[in-house]
Each structure stands twice: as structure tokens, then as C-alpha cells.
Amino acid sequence: MPFASRWLRTETAVPRQVFINGCFTRRAFMRLCRVITSCVLLLAPLGVAVAQVAPSAGPVDASTRQAVVASLGKQMQANYVFPDVAGKVAAALDAKVAGHAYEHDATSDTFAKALTHDLQSVGMDRHLRIMYDPTFKPDENDDTALTPKQIDEQRTMASQYAYGIAKVERLPGNVGYLDIRGFLPADFVATGYAAAMNLVAGSDALIIDLRKNGGGDPSSVATLLSYFFAEGDSRHLNDLYWRKGDRTQQFWTAAVSGPRYTRPVYVLTSALTFSGGEECAYDFQTQKRATLVGTSTGGGANPGDVFALGHGFVAFIPVGRAVNPVTHTNWEHVGVKPDIAVPAADAMKTAYVAILKKQIVTTKDPDQLDRLKATLARVEKGVEEKPNYDPPK
Incomplete structure (x- = not known):
């Protein structure tokens, strides 16, 4: 399978x-x-x-940022569904590190957000994402x-x-x-x-x-x-x-x-x-x-x-x-x-109104037609239908 x-x-x-x-x-x-x-x-x-419990944000120095970006580039080129895009992304991120683009992202949280932004911007893929999660362990077996x-x-x-x-x-x-x-x-x-x-x-x-x-x-x-x-x-x-x-x-x-x-x-x-x-x-x-x-x-x-x-x-x-x-x-x-x-x-009101209007056109039962018109009027006005029983107090 x-x-x-x-x-x-x-x-x-x-x-x-x-x-x-x-x-x-x-x-x-x-x-x-x-x-x-x-x-x-x-x-x-x-x-x-x-x-x-969100992992606590910690300090991130320049050597850590460089190592993470290098690792990201390798993982992208080895696994990303579009190999040509992976190479482009890896090169772009390397250039950002070389240009000290992340030097103000001194915590794990801000660095992850900045890296995610650049990763999605260059890769044009909203699934791409970086997160700080020191508890994560690759699955075995x-x-x-x-x-x-x-x-x-x-x-x-x-x-x-x-x-x-x-x-x-x-x-x-x-x-x-x-x-x-x-x-x-x-x-x-x-x-x-x-x-x-x-x-x-x-x-x-x-x-x-x-x-x-x-x-x-x-x-x-x-x-x-x-x-x-x-x-x-x-x-x-x-x-x-x-x-x-x-x-x-x-x-x-x-x-x-x-x-x-x-x-x-x-x-x-x-x-x-x-x-x-x-x-x-x-x-x-x-x-x-x-x-x-x-x-x-x-x-x-x-x-x-x-x-x-x-x-x-x-x-x-x-x-x-x-x-x-x-x-x-x-x-x-x-x-x-x-x-x-x-x-x-x-969207809900729009769909509901469209359905009721079609039902009004097709129904042949006079009593049902009256009920549908009354329901449509309530929906269009945003008025809730009154219950047919005394609600609990």
C-alpha cells in the first residue's frame, strides 16, 4: 500500500x-x-x-545563524519538491547571511520569523516555514x-x-x-x-x-x-x-x-x-x-x-x-x-440567500412558499428565527 x-x-x-x-x-x-x-x-x-507551552526564545549569535542557514540550504536541496528552486533559495539565503541581513535578529523567535519571510518570498511557497523547537527530534523506526x-x-x-x-x-x-x-x-x-x-x-x-x-x-x-x-x-x-x-x-x-x-x-x-x-x-x-x-x-x-x-x-x-x-x-x-x-x-449569508431564492422559484406548495419567504426575509435582515418553544431561563 x-x-x-x-x-x-x-x-x-x-x-x-x-x-x-x-x-x-x-x-x-x-x-x-x-x-x-x-x-x-x-x-x-x-x-x-x-x-x-511555547519554547522560550533565546539569543542567537552570528555563527548560529550562519550554521542554521547552511543546514537549511542542504535540507532544501536534498528534499524540496522543486530542486531548481531549492538551489535558488539556498544561494539567496547564503547571500543574505554574507550581507549581514540577519544581524539584528538576535533571538530565536525573530530569526525564525525573518528566515521564514525570506524563505517564502524567494521560494514562493507558503508551506515553507522555520520554527524554533528545541524539543524536536527526528523520528526513528x-x-x-x-x-x-x-x-x-x-x-x-x-x-x-x-x-x-x-x-x-x-x-x-x-x-x-x-x-x-x-x-x-x-x-x-x-x-x-x-x-x-x-x-x-x-x-x-x-x-x-x-x-x-x-x-x-x-x-x-x-x-x-x-x-x-x-x-x-x-x-x-x-x-x-x-x-x-x-x-x-x-x-x-x-x-x-x-x-x-x-x-x-x-x-x-x-x-x-x-x-x-x-x-x-x-x-x-x-x-x-x-x-x-x-x-x-x-x-x-x-x-x-x-x-x-x-x-x-x-x-x-x-x-x-x-x-x-x-x-x-x-x-x-x-x-x-x-x-x-x-x-x-x-459568505454564509450569501450562500443561504441564494439557496432560499432558488427554492422559492421552484416550490409549488403555498404553505412552504410562505415559510421560505419569511425565512428569506429574516436571513436578509440578519434576524435569528425564534424558537417554537420556551427556551430555558
Whole structure:
């Protein structure tokens, strides 16, 4: 079984890819633990409290900065998915060090930020990132299978984080709503996705909110997309090309448990939609299965891994790139463009109003028509629907 790439993005930590050879490996498990523990963007909206202790910033002298940049250049040239760009980046950073560009970046924090800025500016890749993490240790025994206890721990983690699903809701007008904040490992999300899709199965249209989705497992993206095509309608969704081994990994829709969803779908996006979240939006768009509403996404299409640079610094370096089978390109640096461009804060209202207006045109039931018009008026005015019971005091 081929390796599966898994990547997540956070605002406070280096995004860390998880590789899994076969079903489970020790490397994958440890990466998953570190990613989930640090993933504020993913966990906070789900109501999960996670204690985090950021490494203390320390002084960085000129010799350390020179050694870190030299190590970064070697790691880039050995691993970055674009070898020609890697050479260009390494040369540019060497020139900056020689020109004393980082002499005022005297702490680990400021140096990491300055190096990240230059790395992304020269490499034109938003996944490239430097972080000070003296606790990081390269994984050993990459292909060691997990113990049953570790597998249970993975399964428990996935369920505690609600499989990345922050909210499932039925809105007035019989509109379904799914708020998905991240794509957790595919080995564990199937039951969560099936439950969510069962709850929205009877809706007349569905809104999928990816505005706070920082990424995750592309296999989970494929699992979710599989619900939106008829059984037997196999779709080639995405490819990942890996520099190591010069190989390409394909992602297709597959059999899923639970009902397929064949009604209209709207996908909400923002600048925070990143990596695997972007792939989800891009797959829906290129397969002409949904209408995207919001702003252009973050622009990160190159999954990677974490490499030690020495002196407590680590680098997230993309080792692969997405290749869409329809467009033969991806969303790197440019983001996924919405079909209906509105500020991200207005995306929900815009999609909801569009759905209600279409329902009003097509409904033939007078009572339903009145209810839809009343709902539309409330939504357009931003007024919440009153509950049909006395709420607790």
C-alpha cells in the first residue's frame, strides 16, 4: 500500500505532515500527536482545551545563524519538491547571511520569523516555514507498526476532536450545514462522516463551511467527496507527486457507508482555508459539484515534512506537490478562486440567500412558499428565527 500524505496548518506551529506506510506506523502516530496537540486553529472551535507551552526564545549569535542557514540550504536541496528552486533559495539565503541581513535578529523567535519571510518570498511557497523547537527530534523506526494501545489512542483522539467536524445543523428552509475545521486521518473519520451525512441527507441543499479549515489528510478529503457522487460514478479527484522516488499518488472517490448526497452544494472559503481544506474546495470546483462562495484561499498546495536544522531550529519543507487531473495544475500561491466572490464574513449569508431564492422559484406548495419567504426575509435582515418553544431561563 502506498504512503499517504497528511498535513495540517496552524497559526502557531510548523505544519507537520504525517506519513503512513500501510495502515499504521510509529512515525505517523507520533506526528499525529504533535500536530493535534499544537493545532489551535483546529481544536479551539471544537471546544477542546489544550495546554501549550511555547519554547522560550533565546539569543542567537552570528555563527548560529550562519550554521542554521547552511543546514537549511542542504535540507532544501536534498528534499524540496522543486530542486531548481531549492538551489535558488539556498544561494539567496547564503547571500543574505554574507550581507549581514540577519544581524539584528538576535533571538530565536525573530530569526525564525525573518528566515521564514525570506524563505517564502524567494521560494514562493507558503508551506515553507522555520520554527524554533528545541524539543524536536527526528523520528526513528519510521516503519515500526503501532501497538494496539497506540491504535486505540489514535482512535480516541479522532473521536475527541469530533473527526474535525465542528458543527452539523439543519437550518430553516431545510438547508443542511457542515462546518469542517480539519481533515483528520482517514483511518478514523469514516464513522464521523457517515453520521454527519446521515443527518443532512434529507436537506434540499447543503452548505459546507471550510472558512476555518487548515488542512489534513487528502485521503479524508477523498472520503468526504465520495458522498457527493452517485454510487459507481468514480471520480479522479487529485494527485500528489513526490520527489522521493519520482512517483505520483492518486486519490479517487470510493465506496462509503451512508446515503449519497445529490442535491445542490455550496462551499464557503476564506484566506484561512489552507492546504487540504483548499484541496477539498478545489476538488468540488473542478468536478463541477459545488458553488464556491467567499474569498480566495490561502494558497498552499505542497505537502511536506519537518527537518531538523540544528541549534533548536526546524524547517517544514514541501516534498511533494498537488496535481489536479482536470486542470493539471494546483492552487499554490494563488489560492482557490470562489465562484461567487464576497468577503468571507458574508459568505454564509450569501450562500443561504441564494439557496432560499432558488427554492422559492421552484416550490409549488403555498404553505412552504410562505415559510421560505419569511425565512428569506429574516436571513436578509440578519434576524435569528425564534424558537417554537420556551427556551430555558
